[in-house]
Amino acid sequence: MTASQPVNATGRILAIETSCDETAVAVVQDGRRIVSSVVASQVALHAATGGIVPEIAARAHLRWMIPVLEEARERAGLEDWSSLEAVAVTEGPGLAGSLLVGIAMAKTLAWAHRLPLVPVNHLEGHIYAAWLLDADDRERAAPTFPLVALVVSGGHTFLVEMADHLRYRLLGQTVDDAAGEAFDKVGRLLGLPYPGGPAIMHAASGAVERDRRFPRAWLGDSFDFSFSGLKSAARRAVDQEPAAQQGDPSGNGRLPDQVVAELAYGFQESVVDVLATKTALAAERCGARSIVLGGGVAANQVLRDRIAGRADALGVRLIVPRPALCTDNAAMIGAAGFFRARDGARAGLDLDARPSLKLAVRAPG
Ligand code: KG4
Ligand code: ZN
Numbered sequence: 040m041t042a043s044q045p046v047n048a049t050g051r052i053l054a055i056e057t058s059c060d061e062t063a064v065a066v067v068q069d070g071r072r073i074v075s076s077v078v079a080s081q082v083a084l085h086a087a088t089g090g091i092v093p094e095i096a097a098r099a100h101l102r103w104m105i106p107v108l109e110e111a112r113e114r115a116g117l118e119d120w121s122s123l124e125a126v127a128v129t130e131g132p133g134l135a136g137s138l139l140v141g142i143a144m145a146k147t148l149a150w151a152h153r154l155p156l157v158p159v160n161h162l163e164g165h166i167y168a169a170w171l172l173d174a175d176d177r178e179r180a181a182p183t184f185p186l187v188a189l190v191v192s193g194g195h196t197f198l199v200e201m202a203d204h205l206r207y208r209l210l211g212q213t214v215d216d217a218a219g220e221a222f223d224k225v226g227r228l229l230g231l232p233y234p235g236g237p238a239i240m241h242a243a244s245g246a247v248e249r250d251r252r253f254p255r256a257w258l259g260d261s262f263d264f265s266f267s268g269l270k271s272a273a274r275r276a277v278d279q280e281p282a283a284q285q286g287d288p289s290g291n292g293r294l295p296d297q298v299v300a301e302l303a304y305g306f307q308e309s310v311v312d313v314l315a316t317k318t319a320l321a322a323e324r325c326g327a328r329s330i331v332l333g334g335g336v337a338a339n340q341v342l343r344d345r346i347a348g349r350a351d352a353l354g355v356r357l358i359v360p361r362p363a364l365c366t367d368n369a370a371m372i373g374a375a376g377f378f379r380a381r382d383g384a385r386a387g388l389d390l391d392a393r394p395s396l397k398l399a400v401r402a403p404g
Contacts, residue, residue: 052380053126053148054373055108057141058133058161059193060085060096061366062103064111066123067373070381071181072172075114076370078363079103082234089233090223097136104144111369121152127376130158130386131393132194138392146388157376158386161367162398165190165333166201167378168360168371182329182358187322189346190398191314192334193219193234198262198318199399200325204378207399210321211262218310218336221266225273225306229299240339242303245296251276251305255313262317266310273306311342319349329356333371338362 050069057063065076081099085091112120120126128145131138149156166188170181185202187210196219197212216224219236226235231242253272256265277283282294294302314336322330330350336342343359350357364370 049122049124050377051123052157052373052376053111053120053123053154054159054369054376055126055128055141055145056161056164056367056369056372057100057104057137058129058131059137059367060091060099061368062100062107062140063367063369063372064107065369065373066111066115066117067171067370067377070167070374070377071170073174073370073373075111076368077107077111077114078368079107086233089227091134093134093136096134097140100137100140104140108144119152120148120154123152123154125149125155125157125376125380126152127157127159127372127380128390129161129164129372130390131161131396133161133392133394135392135394138394142390142392146390150388155380156386156388156390157380157384158390159372159376159379160396160398161372162190162192162195162197162396163205163375163379164371165192165365166199166331167375168333168364168368169331169358170374171360171364171370173361182331183356184329185325185327186329186331187318187325187327188331188333189314189318189337190334191218191332191336191342193217193223195334196264196266196336197398198321200321200327205382209399209401210325211264211317213264213266214258215265215267216270218264218266218314219334221270221310222336224270225303228270228273228277229302230293231299231303234335236336236339239303239307240341242296242300243307243341246300246304247297248301249304249308251301253305253309255309257313262321264313264317269306269309273302276302276305307339307341310336311339311345314342315345315349318346319353322350322355323353327355329358332357332359333365335366337365
């Protein structure tokens with residue numbers, strides 16, 4: 040798997056993503072146009088435990104890998120994989136067992152079809168989702184540099200500046216929980232189904248009273264985030280509700296729907312306020328020409344609208360992928376993989392899972 044191998048410069052990348060609980064395969068043209076994209080979600084499988092069980096996730100990837108791959112090939116109208124430019128695969132961060140399934144598949148396909156194997160950082164994928172165009176989308180300009188990207192997922196929350204393709208400068212990151220993790224934990228506290236993010240967004244939209252205020256961790260002038268205090272505040276608020284107290288007359292300990300809606304609203308407002316304020320400030324300080332949002336929490340409509348308002352006020356272009364491209368998918372790996380491949384990134388058959396891979400580290404000083 041070296042430069043001596045033939046490279047078909049067709050611009051078509053096969054991408055495989057299995058870092059967490061979605062088995063995903065896509066074909067992407069020139070780092071932008073989605074030719075096909077298939078995602079098999081394990082959400083229903085993990086709902087019973089209220090979170091992901093790594094062994095169960097890995098087994099489900101094994102079960103779905105081939106059917107998803109075949110579906111992506113058929114939808115792309117391809118007889119086989121030989122006409123591709125490269126095979127891109129998520130090498131990390133993520134769950135080791137889950138990553139291994141995608142990596143093993145990608146290695147085998149790359150070897151069998153004599154294609155370059157391109158390792159991709161999952162977090163870079165979330166940023167490059169902003170480059171994607173659906174098959175029937177009209178052409179539109181790609182994000183322009185310098186840009187500021189906010190990635191908010193189940194495991195990560197950070198702000199980076201990009202001066203150019205594949206160049207990252209870390210501006211700030213969470214010092215405790217990721218934003219998605221906070222949504223999931225507070226969702227559980229409120230008795231909402233897994234995953235908490237969409238459930239809280241839905242519940243919050245039904246809030247009549249909107250005056251419950253949760254703390255905001257500004258952390259001074261930094262671009263860092265903290266959500267663990269917010270989670271504790273949510274726990275205290277729940278514990279103070281009569282329905283949560285011992286001897287609740289309703290007997291089931293469940294919070295009334297309207298209380299859940301109000302708490303969900305207050306919590307969401309706090310997260311969105313901090314994320315939108317810090318992102319806008321970062322864009323202003325960096326002189327950004329675009330703002331890019333990615334990761335599962337970027338599927339949140341309130342966050343999208345709030346940042347859109349801030350970007351508008353700054354006169355900076357905002358690019359947010361449609362919700363299904365904010366949550367985990369392989370098309371984003373195909374987009375990042377294209378730019379990585381053109382940059383010369385190659386892996387050998389010894390490519391291994393890197394569960395704790397970082398995208399960018401803070402510059403010293
Ligand atoms: O990026 P992603 O699909 O997987 C990771 O790489 O972690 O993000 C999943 C996270 C979960 O925590 C989920 O609750 C959150 O994204 N999420 C949302 C929404 N949709 C998904 N959070 C808030 N609002 C949403 N609509
Ligand atoms: Zn993700």
